[in-house]
Amino acid sequence: MTATAGGVACSRENCYAPDTGCILGNVAGCEHLTAPVPRAASAPEQEVAPGQRLPWSGLALGLTDAFSVAALGRPHVIGVVGAAGSGKTTLLAAHWIAARRGLGVFSRSFAGSYTLMGWQHIARHLQWQPVGSGFPPHTSSSDDRSPALLHVAYSNPKAPADGARRRHVLLTDAPGEWFSRWAEEPALAEGAQWVADHADAFLLLADGDALRGEERGQARANYQSLAIRLKTAATGRPVIPVLAKADVGVPENIREAIDKVNRKYFGAEALRVSAHDPGNFASIVEPIDLAIDAAFRARYASTGEPGRWMRQMAVHLRGVRR
Structure with a gap:
């Protein structure tokens, strides 16, 4: 049972209603919301160590952990899609380094994160030597059913419609083999498939290194299938669509084939990015x-309106773990 400040508690693990939103979407009349069992008068107060009250670790979130964010409002999910080695985690790390310094294309202000340690785990590789190693290592996962989720909150005080309202974003960090x-x-x-079902917007990465290598024909075919x-x-x-490592010299015929695929299916050519040559290519941020920006538009993922998203996530969670 998770005790709350309101005199009642939810019997479900990791639910903090009524102090936060109900993970099942309905606080009123919820069968799991009960009065706490009184403790014996002689029972000593349990000493709580610093940090023990926090319902999250600061690392990347799993599905259970994501309810800490979802209880605050419907989060916007970004699906970062691409084969292994295409640069997905590098884009995430670069975004974090820029976001925490207030940099970026749009006038949003960093307003917090539940996954500060998770962000630092990948971003430290882009720091100056001897701390950084150049680029983040290959992403692995112990759970094939859902990706790691990195959280960041933004506010836009300059926008009259938003004011100081926080918007919560979850970005997927999944192995390319998936x-x-x-x-x-x-x-x-x-x-x-979880990423495909729940994301509001997608990045699709093509790997410049693979598209110029000896197996470039196979890499092009694999990108088209994806x-x-x-x-x-x-x-x-x-x-x-994004062409990562665009500065490595992808053969023109391969690049044209990739652009043809992107125009046909997504109505646009790939955004060409480079970590080494931002003067001639787009920044990796x-x-x-x-x-x-695309996810903040009105259309949500296939799960529909905010309340339905919460309910479907709750149903999915029941099938994953108690």
């Missing part, structure tokens, strides 16, 4: 800025 498997056999890639799968799954939600 998406390669999903492109061929969706039923065997539950984690990638693009077709994502086009079908997105059902009208925005997809921003820009793709996620654009995806967040």
